[in-house]
Amino acid sequence: MxxxxxxxxxxxxxxxxxxxxxxxxxxxxxxxxxxxxxxxxxxxxxxxxxxxxxxxxxxxxxxxxxxxxxxxxxxxxxxxxxxxxxxxxxxxxxxxxxxxxxxxxxxxxxxxxxxxxxxxxxxxxxxxxxxxxxxxxxxxxxxxxxxxxxxxxxxxxxxxxxxxxxxxxxxxxxxxxxxxxxxxxxxxxxxxxxxxxxxxxxxxxxxxxxxxxxxxxxxxxxxxxxxxxxxxxxxxxxxxxxxxxxxxxxxxGDTTATFTPPGPVEPIVVVSGSRSPVTAGQVQWALDHGFEQAPIDFTPIDCAMMRLKWGRSVIIDSGPFDPAVASEMGPLLGCILQNLLECTRVQRVVVAGGDTSGHVARALGIESMEMIAPLTRGAPLCRVSAPGSPADGIEMVFKGGQIGGPDFFCLVERGS
The missing domain is CATH 3.40.50.10840 (Putative sugar-binding, N-terminal domain)
Structure with missing residues (x-):
């Protein structure tokens, strides 16, 4: 049964x-x-x-x-x-x-x-x-x-x-x-x-x-x-x-589950297609607190890899909303992230934006995931299963545009 x-x-x-x-x-x-x-x-x-x-x-x-x-x-x-x-x-x-x-x-x-x-x-x-x-x-x-x-x-x-x-x-x-x-x-x-x-x-x-x-x-x-x-x-x-x-x-009447604290991981990668002011504030907070940006319009993979090798967490942001290219931005971010994962040992990733998250998941070949720890309500830390993909087994957070406080990306890096 x-x-x-x-x-x-x-x-x-x-x-x-x-x-x-x-x-x-x-x-x-x-x-x-x-x-x-x-x-x-x-x-x-x-x-x-x-x-x-x-x-x-x-x-x-x-x-x-x-x-x-x-x-x-x-x-x-x-x-x-x-x-x-x-x-x-x-x-x-x-x-x-x-x-x-x-x-x-x-x-x-x-x-x-x-x-x-x-x-x-x-x-x-x-x-x-x-x-x-x-x-x-x-x-x-x-x-x-x-x-x-x-x-x-x-x-x-x-x-x-x-x-x-x-x-x-x-x-x-x-x-x-x-x-x-x-x-x-x-x-x-x-x-x-x-x-x-x-x-x-x-x-x-x-x-x-x-x-x-x-x-x-x-x-x-x-x-x-x-x-x-x-x-x-x-x-x-x-x-x-x-x-x-x-x-x-x-x-x-189910009981509250207990999760093992995930602990800090550095560096992490953030890819964001969200145009929410909440996400924009989170990006700025992270840049003000040690994250570095890899401009999407200027060899983002090379820039991101260089910063990751220095041990710096990286944000790749889609930039100002442009209706003419909006439908292409999610698949592009997914392609960039897949290339980064193939060439680095990044173990924790944040994807910001509902539509962007779907495109990125498809690009990475994600089959399924389970929650491994809470971070902020509505955006848990997950372990993904992606057989044959560089994303298989890594930790990921999929964050909606309105979710999280200003320090959210730093919170993900700390793991608590």
């Missing part, structure tokens, strides 16, 4: 490692793959409780998403997990033209044959709070959440700017499915009454049910709402952030 509790498919790489971390820190062995695994591949891992697949759906057009997601969802459906989660960014960035979450819901409902799809976007431990259907996010290391359509980064995202904080309105541009809200007040009701109201919402014919999530003491409640609708014979299809995993773990 399968011991699997959940399988997930992430719409980008950094979001996928975030979901893996949410499960692993609760003591659930989780392996993240770069393509849907077979039952035989899963059987290689003892005591496996969860698995994920990292995709690049967030950067795709809706037709490309459908061609990618339909067979992927079918593969995950047939692997025996009672819950299958389409993991999206906790800032819900998407549009009718790129990374359409609505199209993913449409495809998922067809593949899983489900009556309704729960959507959970709040992730309190990441500073993401969904209240009365509106999403708020903490900026960088700040404390006060900002409504998403006023967020200094997400409201100006170069590809999917978030101009609407009400997720019902935002999602209605991407799907014609009916959307209902289970709001924060109902989460505070006695358990029986809360379940009765949720079941009534399902019975009313609502096809998409957005569930508020404001603070961490609501996680177990939200987890219980969705878990009771799941079974291995008829998997529940869920959409949302890593708040889904956090809620389910709170409901399951």
């Amino acid at each position: 399968s011991e699997l509790l959940i399988g997930f498919l992430g719409d980008d790489f950094t979001g996928s490692t975030d979901a893996m971390e949410s499960l692993a820190v609760c003591g659930l062995r989780t392996v993240l793959f770069t393509s849907p695994p077979t039952a035989g591949q899963l059987a290689r891992y003892e005591r496996l409780r969860a698995f994920g697949v990292a995709s690049t759906a967030r950067s795709m057009s809706p037709p490309d998403m459908e061609r990618t997601l339909r067979p992927a969802f079918a593969a995950l459906r047939d692997l025996g997990a009672p819950i299958v989660h389409y993991k999206v960014c906790s800032t819900f960035d998407s549009s009718p033209r790129v990374g359409s979450i609505g199209r993913a819901i449409d495809v998922g409902m067809e593949v899983f044959g489900c009556r309704f799809v729960p959507v959970i976007v709040g992730a309190p431990d990441l500073g993401r709070h969904c209240v009365f259907g509106n999403l708020f996010a903490v900026v960088g290391g700040g404390e006060e959440p900002v409504r998403l359509d006023r967020h200094p980064s997400m409201s100006r995202h170069p590809v999917t700017p978030m101009d609407e904080a009400d997720l019902r309105l935002h999602l209605s541009r991407q799907t014609d499915k009916s959307i209902a809200l289970f709001d924060v007040r109902q989460l505070e009701l006695p358990a029986d009454e809360m379940q009765r109201r949720f079941d009534a919402l399902v019975a009313s014919g609502a096809q998409v049910i957005l569930i508020d999530l404001l603070h961490e003491n609501q996680l177990a409640t939200v987890g219980s709402l969705i878990a009771r609708h799941a079974s291995p014979d008829r998997p529940l299809f869920v959409v949302g952030s890593s708040g889904v995993e956090a809620a389910l773990c709170a409901h399951w």
